[in-house]
Amino acid sequence: QKEVEQNSGPLSVPEGAIASLNCTYSDRGSQSFFWYRQYSGKSPELIMFIYSNGDKEDGRFTAQLNKASQYVSLLIRDSQPSDSATYLCAVGAGSYQLTFGKGTKLSVIP
Amino acid sequence: GAVVSQHPSRVICKSGTSVKIECRSLDFQATTMFWYRQFPKKSLMLMATSNEGSKATYEQGVEKDKFLINHASLTLSTLTVTSAHPEDSSFYICSAREGRINYGYTFGSGTRLTVV
Numbered sequence: 001q002k003e004v005e006q007n008s009g010p011l012s013v014p015e016g017a018i019a020s021l022n023c024t025y026s027d028r029g030s031q032s033f034f035w036y037r038q039y040s041g042k043s044p045e046l047i048m049f050i051y052s053n054g055d056k057e058d059g060r061f062t063a064q065l066n067k068a069s070q071y072v073s074l075l076i077r078d079s080q081p082s083d084s085a086t087y088l089c090a091v092g093a094g095s096y097q098l099t100f101g102k103g104t105k106l107s108v109i110p
Numbered sequence: 111g112a113v114v115s116q117h118p119s120r121v122i123c124k125s126g127t128s129v130k131i132e133c134r135s136l137d138f139q140a141t142t143m144f145w146y147r148q149f150p151k152k153s154l155m156l157m158a159t160s161n162e163g164s165k166a167t168y169e170q171g172v173e174k175d176k177f178l179i180n181h182a183s184l185t186l187s188t189l190t191v192t193s194a195h196p197e198d199s200s201f202y203i204c205s206a207r208e209g210r211i212n213y214g215y216t217f218g219s220g221t222r223l224t225v226v
Contacts, residue, residue, distance in 0.1 A: 032214070034214045034215075036217075041201075041222075042219070042220065043116075043203045043217040043218060043219050043220040044154070044203075044217050045217065046214050046215075046216070049214055088153075088154070090214070090215075092214075097144075097159065098214065098215055100153070100154055100156075101153075102153035103153055103154075
């Protein structure tokens with residue numbers, strides 16, 4: 001059974017700090033990796049995706065993938081209170097279905 | 111980018127009645143749509159996978175006779191909660207996949223169902 005694991009948190013960081021969110025997955029055949037952000041009472045929105053080992057940067061967000069370790073992370077630089085949300089890691093393995101983690105709740109303290 | 115429209119955003123119904131939720135892909139064709147349920151402060155729970163022109167595939171523990179899914183076209187999937195009860199009150203979210211899995215899913219805005 002494919003599993004995606006995330007620390008549920010809450011992860012609290014001060015405003016302006018770097019928030020580091022981690023995710024591990026069980027299926028070695030996984031090919032695509034996504035980070036979604038979900039505000040309370042809202043549906044998830046895609047913020048980053050990564051397919052290859054290494055880092056991918058988009059503004060204040062950096063996704064990091066290490067397939068050998070089956071590990072994907074999301075770094076948020078200069079964290080803002082508006083970044084406070086639950087972050088979902090999702091993994092795809094060439095099928096039609098993504099497997100989601102349970103999410104990590106991030107709280108950025110002003 | 112891909113847009114998924116979900117309606118209604120909020121509905122209150124009486125116990126015993128049925129509620130239909132619509133999910134439309136606005137600018138792409140979605141052969142597969144997914145229905146999720148989320149209780150307050152809990153994680154997303156996949157209920158079923160909706161395939162255009164065929165029967166939906168339900169996750170273990172989800173009653174197919176209670177949660178009727180119809181995916182009659184490449185742009186529309188509906189979820190009907192039949193004979194709703196207060197325990198069915200939840201946040202229901204649909205999502206659709208545009209093209210290959212590498213593009214991820216696009217989520218609808220969700221439907222807050224309250225059964226009184």
